[in-house]
Amino acid sequence: MLDVVKFKDPSRETSKGKGQIKVDEVSITFGSGKDAHLAVETTSIDIKAGEFVCILGPSGCGKSTLLNAIAGYVNPTTGAVLVDRTKVEKPGPDRGMVFQQYSLLPWKTVYENVAFGPKMAGHTRTEAGSTANTFLELVGLKKFGNRYPAELSGGMQQRVGIARALANYPSVLLMDEPFGALDAQTRLMMQESLLDIWNKFGTTVVFVTHDVDEAVFLADRVLIMSAAPGRIIEDVKIDLPRPRSTNLASTPEYIKARQFCLDTIKAESRRAFEDQNA
């Protein structure tokens, strides 16, 4: 069973209806002239507020690039990304980011890492501290506040990363293969707790992965991307009941959804392979 929300959660109200993403005719090219490399082919995506969307695709297909465009690290070559009808131009605290590599500041304690965002937002030390504690408690790591990131396991570090991103009460949470470097067991645990956190927060989540099971287990919608240059080839609605737990994997609905994704990917890879040999 999931525990009932017991912490003060202003986000539930304030982020309601926020976090709507529109990727409008975006294409991304790196370099220019002869070295130009098309990373993302013209793509349009509409994501509703509060939706959990997974972008699924093979390595190097441009899914991270697309996510980076939503985050504001990469500017689209054509088209635009809009979050709540505002054009994305640079990274900002309204779009929390969780990375695959450990991205906590190693010279700050766990607590200082989580308090960093609120401090940047101009909150006082005390306010930032209490926000940090709230979110560390949410991810079950309040006891570890005074440790340095390197003293924590990979799974714990990623939970701190999630807490840190959420401490700014973002309307969108962007996750770039956040569990990719974890062992299988920890990954399953992390997926469950992410859904749990999402359930409490209702933030829009865009989650990039190359793992079919992960995508189907987590998402409301799975957007399948082609091999490079990336474009969305399928938009799969995952109509599985929530809250979800790992037992879900044995249900026929899950297996069907998973099979569909796999078949799509297989067909696409075959096509890409034939294109290469043509």
Add this chain to the structure above:
Amino acid sequence: MENTALKSDAAVKVEKPEPPILPMSGADLMPVPRLPKITRQHLSSAGIVALSLTIGVLLWHFVTATNLDFYINFENVPSPLWVFTAFVGHVQTEIFWTHIGVSMRRILISYCLAVALGISIGLVMGRSRIARAFIMPYIEVIRPIPAVAWIPLAILMWPTEESSIIYITFLGALFPIVLNTLHGVEQTPEVLVRAVQSLGASRWAVFRHVVIPAALPSIAAGLAIGMGVSWFSLLAGEIISGQYGIGYFTWDAYSLINYQDIVVGMLVIGFLGTASTAAVKAITRPMLKWQEKTR
């Protein structure tokens, strides 16, 4: 209800509990104060250092006592005892301490200037491609010039002897600090910059909270190297001086063919250099506390 899923691997890195001590007899139950392992390790490495130095001094004594002349000629090299006697004699004179004091003051002034300027230049070069391309050629050309080669020009350029000595010493410390700072800034992980940008950090905040701390280990190494280099530049600088300084003392002893004093001067420089480098390391260590936890 307790949220168990979140606490899955919380115990992974918690220290292992002490193994239970099984009581064998009454005596074993007595509380025995145990030396922490670190102390024992320190003791043994201090012992090795002492042994190494003893062997060195004994060898030195042996080659001078036997007037060894085997390609290298030790006939005119003063023996350890002779040097030690000379040292004890100097320690009782005021002028000796003046030499040391003057040198330390010069080091302090030159080094502080080099630290302030070196870190600033390094940071600017690390963050701005234009500044880097602009400054780098000067560093590349000036850096290999030995301190001694600067003596004539330093005398011509600077108004006082003191300022030319400080200039030469400062130059020695400057380059390792600049280059290490630059190197440190270049090593800033891009993912950390991105992470704090998405937490709302301004350009200045990125600099303050990511770039500088990321460069600190390398800067600290540069500071320690710079301190060592400033001592051997000082010696060159003090050849100019006609009065004071431990470098002057050594140079003067050479002019007067006072062999044991040459060695006294050399050893004092070596010792002061080591001590001041250790001081720099001790000062920078608290800033790198997080690194110890990383290992």
